[in-house]
Amino acid sequence: MKNNTYLFLGKCFLLTILLLTVSCNKDIVESNQQYPQLNPTNQDQLAGAWKPILLTSPDQFPIDVPVATSSSAYKAEMNEIKSYQANITPEQKKIIQYWSVGGVLRWNEIMQTLVAKHNRPPYQNQDGTYPAPSSANPFANPQFPFSNPPFAARAYAYVSAAQYDAMVAAWYYKQFYNRSAPFVVDPSIQVLVPKSALPSYPSEDGVLAGVTVEILKLLFPTEIAFIQEKADEQKLYRIISGANVRSDVEAGAALGKKIAALFTTKAAGDGAGAAIGNQALWTQLETTAVGKGEMPWKSLDLPARPPMLPLFGNVKSFLMSPADVVANRPVPPPSTKSVQFFTELNEVKKYSQNATRENMQIVTFWADGVGTYTPPGHWNAIANKEFVQQNYSEVRWARNLALLNIAMMDAAISCWDAKYYYFNPRPCQMDASIKTLTGVPNFPAYVSGHSTFSGAAATFLSHVIPAKATQFDAMATEASNSRLYGAIHYRSDCEKGLILGKAAGSFAVNRAKIDGAE
DSSP states (O other): OOOHHHHHHHHHHHHHHHHHSOOTTOOOOOOOOOOOOOOOSOOOTTGGGSOOSSOSSTTSSOOOOOOOTTSHHHHHHHHHHHHHHHTOOHHHHHHHHHHTTOHHHHHHHHHHHHHHHHOOOOOOOTTSOOOOOOTTSTTSSSOSOOOOHHHHHHHHHHHHHHHHHHHHHHHHHHHHHOOOOHHHHOTTSOOOSOOOOSOOSSOHHHHHHHHHHHHHHHHOGGGHHHHHHHHHHHHHHHHHTTSOOHHHHHHHHHHHHHHHHHHHHHHHTSSGGGTTOOHHHHHHHHHHHHHTTOOOOOOOSSSOOOOSOTTGGGOOOSSOOHHHHHHTOOOOOOOTTSHHHHHHHHHHHHHHHSOOHHHHHHHHHHOOOTTSOHHHHHHHHHHHHHHHHHTOOHHHHHHHHHHHHHHHHHHHHHHHHHHHHHOOOOHHHHOTTOOOSSOOOSSOOSSOHHHHHHHHHHHHHHHHSGGGHHHHHHHHHHHHHHHHHTTSSOHHHHHHHHHHHHHHHHHHHHHHTTSSOO
């Protein structure tokens, strides 16, 4: 297949990937991607009636009644804006430029940088064992987390889902209290961002800052100082820009923090903490495969590394139930003793030994390995580019990223369930002459994670932007094929992974049809 998809994407995303890559000294490298200031075509003024993810209702958590715009307290807040604007610094102008493109977008990019920084498997101990990152002691060596693809998918989902619920609540209270923006109350206030027709209380940026900080503190506890710094920037930018007074922002932050507690409670009980398993489990998985007459997967790291998150298939998501995961489990892979298996193994060997320049470009573009934002992050970058063009409101941005990332969390759970249920060996384990073009992932082959993530993402994105459905499907197919071209997956892994991903994505599509946003 001619690689039109790669040519389309290459110039758009290679720069982004470089900007989001972590430097050698492990510092966070923030995105310098430039976007227009957010000025939505449709403000989605009735989004307070949309169906949230965990909130039972948009007013589940009360907020304080705002002071009157005629009060002395409000006038003092207006004077604060004027004081900032009279003495605005170049650094404050940069903050406005950075955040005014949209808080949901910027926090998603920040998430990508955090995932990339922490996507580093631990080195072995001197005795040949491997340490495991611990959330109970996050600063120990190795630092928590190791943000591998399943962890990353879950992290993107929790942040995005919490932001969406927070935006729904914010939109509800905006209409309920209907407090005018500062520049409406006092026309002499300069507005350094596009004017919004929405009421200003509570501030959507305040809500975003409040909810996101709490979720990210849970997911990346060693990065709290950086996370708080970005949240403080976001809240300050709204005041300096003349879009909100301080009480708008602080009410939003308080509301966001309350909503975050729902998601942190869910995260504590979703089973992710137990996904690593133990030696008894790893031995049992191998024994079960041998008992079926199959060759079991083995780690090819030296010394052998424990398999990545063998119990992640048991994690509880937002949409797919454990019964759904089992019901959608793919059919068994070809037996390691079958003719079909060796036919597929020989196909992998052919790609390994006859890599074309075009195939190498595809392998490299979709690799998303150690030190990157992972396959789920890659699809977030793709979605961001498309959503900017759609000129969404903040609440619609949040809703679409929430369902996209929930779909990919479901894909991770479903994929890891299949991987450890079947415990199928990698091609280079079966034939040592096969040299991979992009490393050897430390978990079983069937099904392909890239294929499953991509099938889920393309399915949901095709629903929200149907005009691009053919393009998204081609991109998912290319991402899937990249794992075959890279000689780390058989054809069955890729094809069945795409099917499984599409099934996971359909849960998000069905949810989108009934949430009130369409």
